Amino acid sequence: MSDNLLSVNLCGMHLSNPTILASGVFGITRDLLSRASRNGAGALTMKTITKEPRSGHRAPIIVSFESGMMNAVGYANPGIEEVCREYADLSDVKCPVIGSALGETPEEFAYVISRMGKLPVSAIELPLSCPHTPGFGLMSGHTDPKQAAKITAAAKKATKKPIIIKLSPSIPNVGEVASAVEKAGADAINCGNSVGPGMIIDIETGKSVLGFGMGGVHGPAIRPLAVRCVYDIYEAVKIPIIGCGGITTGRDAIEMIMAGATAVGVGTATYYRGERALALIADELQEWMKKRNYKSLEEMRGIAHGKK
Amino acid sequence: MASNYPSLKNEAIPISYEVTNVISESATVKTIFFKGPFNALPGQFVMLWLPGVDQKPFTLSATGANPAISFRIHGEYTRALAKVKTCDKIGITGPFGNGFDLSSAKSVLIVAGGIGIASVITLIEQAAAKKIRTEVILGARTKNELVFEKRITASGASLHLCTDDGTAGHHGFTTEAAGILLQKQKPDCIFACGPELMMKGIADIAAAHKIPVQLSLERYMKCGFGMCGACEINGFLVCKDGPVFTGEQVATMPDFGKSARLKSGKKISLKEYFSPKK
Numbered sequence: 198m199s200d201n202l203l204s205v206n207l208c209g210m211h212l213s214n215p216t217i218l219a220s221g222v223f224g225i226t227r228d229l230l231s232r233a234s235r236n237g238a239g240a241l242t243m244k245t246i247t248k249e250p251r252s253g254h255r256a257p258i259i260v261s262f263e264s265g266m267m268n269a270v271g272y273a274n275p276g277i278e279e280v281c282r283e284y285a286d287l288s289d290v291k292c293p294v295i296g297s298a299l300g301e302t303p304e305e306f307a308y309v310i311s312r313m314g315k316l317p318v319s320a321i322e323l324p325l326s327c328p329h330t331p332g333f334g335l336m337s338g339h340t341d342p343k344q345a346a347k348i349t350a351a352a353k354k355a356t357k358k359p360i361i362i363k364l365s366p367s368i369p370n371v372g373e374v375a376s377a378v379e380k381a382g383a384d385a386i387n388c389g390n391s392v393g394p395g396m397i398i399d400i401e402t403g404k405s406v407l408g409f410g411m412g413g414v415h416g417p418a419i420r421p422l423a424v425r426c427v428y429d430i431y432e433a434v435k436i437p438i439i440g441c442g443g444i445t446t447g448r449d450a451i452e453m454i455m456a457g458a459t460a461v462g463v464g465t466a467t468y469y470r471g472e473r474a475l476a477l478i479a480d481e482l483q484e485w486m487k488k489r490n491y492k493s494l495e496e497m498r499g500i501a502h503g504k505k
Numbered sequence: 506m507a508s509n510y511p512s513l514k515n516e517a518i519p520i521s522y523e524v525t526n527v528i529s530e531s532a533t534v535k536t537i538f539f540k541g542p543f544n545a546l547p548g549q550f551v552m553l554w555l556p557g558v559d560q561k562p563f564t565l566s567a568t569g570a571n572p573a574i575s576f577r578i579h580g581e582y583t584r585a586l587a588k589v590k591t592c593d594k595i596g597i598t599g600p601f602g603n604g605f606d607l608s609s610a611k612s613v614l615i616v617a618g619g620i621g622i623a624s625v626i627t628l629i630e631q632a633a634a635k636k637i638r639t640e641v642i643l644g645a646r647t648k649n650e651l652v653f654e655k656r657i658t659a660s661g662a663s664l665h666l667c668t669d670d671g672t673a674g675h676h677g678f679t680t681e682a683a684g685i686l687l688q689k690q691k692p693d694c695i696f697a698c699g700p701e702l703m704m705k706g707i708a709d710i711a712a713a714h715k716i717p718v719q720l721s722l723e724r725y726m727k728c729g730f731g732m733c734g735a736c737e738i739n740g741f742l743v744c745k746d747g748p749v750f751t752g753e754q755v756a757t758m759p760d761f762g763k764s765a766r767l768k769s770g771k772k773i774s775l776k777e778y779f780s781p782k783k
C-alpha cells in the first residue's frame with residue numbers, strides 16, 4: 198500500500214490510512230488490539246474504561262437486523278486499575294492507540310483520564326453519547342452543550358494528550374455541542390456513536406431481544422445520519438473530525454471524507470467483512486483515489502461543502 | 506464499487522424453536538429437544554436465549570431432525586432453563602464456532618469430564634458411524650453423575666468409565682485413565698472436553714505421546730460471533746477461532762489452565778472462575 202496517498206495526521210498521530218477501529222468492537226483486550234493492529238487498521242480505539250469494573254448488561258448484547266445491528270453492551274470493562282496493568286506495554290501494537298475514558302461526573306472523567314494518560318495511548322476519546330446506559334451519555338445529559346464543555350475542560354486539565362469528544366447522530370443540535378467542546382479545548386470530534394435507543398421485538402415470544410430491552414443502532418442503517426452530522430460539525434468547527442457510523446466500503450469512507458472527516462471509524466463492518474474489514478476499506482479507498490487521480494485525502498476533504 | 510457492496514448477513518438474531526421434549530439424564534443434567542431440522546458440526550455451539558433471563562452458549566448434544574442441548578443445573582440461568590417445558594419456545598442463534606475435525610483419523614480417543622460429554626457426544630456418534638475405532642473415557646465425580654453411557658455404547662464406541670470416588674469404573678481422574686489406555690494403544694488423534702485442568706492434563710499427555718489433540722474450550726461468551734471480545738484468551742476468540750483448539754494452539758496460550766475473564770473482562774484464576782455459583 199503506497200503509504201503517502203492514504204496517510205493522515207490526526208491530532209499529531211500518524212495514521213498510515215484513515216481507518217480507525219471503533220471503540221468496543223473486537224479490540225477490547227490488549228492482545229486483541231495487537232491482533233487488530235496486524236489487520237491493517239490506521240489506528241485502534243480501546244474499549245471504553247470506567248473508574249470501577251462493570252459487568253455490563255445481560256445478553257443478548259448484540260443483535261442484527263436487515264440493514265444493521267443494535268447493541269447494549271452496557272460499558273462492560275475491568276475498570277481503570279486493572280486496565281493500567283493490562284495495557285502498560287503496547288509495544289507490539291503497530292499503530293496508534295486511542296484510549297476511551299468515561300465517568301458519570303466531570304471529576305470522575307478527570308480521574309480515569311489522568312490514569313489512562315500514563316498508558317502508551319496517543320489520544321483519549323470521551324464518549325458523551327451512548328444512548329443506552331443509565332448514568333452516562335445521552336441518558337444523563339452529557340451532551341448538553343454546557344455539560345459537554347465542562348467535561349472537556351476537566352479532561353484537558355487531566356492530561357496533556359489530545360482529547361477527542363465522541364458525539365452521536367442522536368444529538369439534534371450536534372453542531373452546537375461540537376462548537377461548545379471545541380471552545381472548551383477539544384482536539385477532535387468523533388461522530389459518532391450508535392443512534393437511538395432502538396428496540397427489536399421477537400414476535401414469537403413478544404419480548405424485546407436485547408437483554409437491556411433497548412440499545413444503540415449502528416451499521417449501514419445509520420450511515421446517512423452520521424454523514425449529515427459530520428457535515429454539520431464541519432460547518433461548526435475547525436478541529437478534525439472522525440466520521441463513524443455504518444462505514445462498510447471504501448465508497449462509504451470517501452463519502453464521509455467529502456462531508457468533512459479527517460479519519461473514519463469502523464465497527465459493524467467487521468461483522469459483515471471480517472476482521473480485515475478496515476484494510477479492505479482502505480484498499481478500496483486507495484483504488485478509487487488512484488482512478489480519480491486524487492493525490493491526497495485532503496483534496497477531497499469537505500468538498501461536499503463547495504466552499505471553505 | 507457500489508456493486509461490490511457486501512451482502513449484509515443477519516444471523517445475530519435469535520430464531521424461535523419449539524421445545525419437543527425435555528428429559529432428565531441424571532439428578533442434575535437435563536436435555537431439551539427442539540423441533541428440527543438443525544444441522545451443525547460436532548463441537549459447534551448455539552447461543553440460547555431465555556427471554557428476560559440471559560443468553561448462554563451450548564454445544565448441541567444432538568443435531569439433525571431431533572436437535573438438543575444438554576446442561577447441568579448449577580446457576581441462575583440453568584435453573585431457569587430447567588423449568589422449560591414441551592411446547593415452550595426457545596430462541597436460538599447459530600450454529601457458531603469451528604467444531605472438531607475428524608479429518609483422516611482411523612482411530613480416536615475421546616475424553617469427556619462431567620458435562621463436557623454434551624460437547625463430544627455427537628463427535629463420538631459420528632466417529633463410530635464412520636467406522637473409526639473410537640475409545641471413550643467418560644469421567645464424573647460419582648456414578649450418579651455419569652450421563653450418556655447408553656448413547657456411547659449404542660454408537661459402537663468402547664466406553665471406559667472413571668469416577669473420582671470409585672463408585673464406577675476406574676477410581677480416579679480421566680487423565681490417569683487416558684495414561685493407562687495410551688500404554689496399550691496409540692490413537693491418531695485425541696479429543697477432550699471437560700474441566701480446563703483436566704484438558705490441560707490431556708494436552709500434556711498427548712504432547713508426551715506425540716499425538717495430535719483437539720480441545721473444546723470454555724470462556725464467558727456474550728455474543729458468540731466474534732464481535733464483543735468477551736471470550737478472549739491470549740488474543741484468540743473462543744467463540745470464533747474455537748471453541749475447538751489444537752494442542753499447538755493452547756501451548757501458545759499462557760492463560761490456558763490458569764485464568765479466565767469475568768463478565769467485566771477482569772482476569773481471575775480458573776479456580777475462582779469455576780467455583781460454584783452463589
Ligand SMILES: Cc1cc2nc3c(=O)[nH]c(=O)nc-3n(C[C@H](O)[C@H](O)[C@H](O)COP(=O)(O)O)c2cc1C
Nearest residue numbers: 219220221245324389390415416442443463464465
Ligand atoms: C459491540 C459494540 C460495543 C461498543 N462499545 C462502545 C464503547 O465501549 N465505547 C464507545 O465509545 N462506543 C462503543 N460502540 C460504538 C462504536 O464504537 C461505533 O461508534 C458505532 O458502532 C458506530 O459505528 P459502526 O456503524 O461502524 O459500528 C460499540 C459498538 C458495538 C457494536
Ligand code: FES
Nearest residue numbers: 727728729734744
Ligand atoms: S463471545 Fe463475543 S467475541 Fe466471543
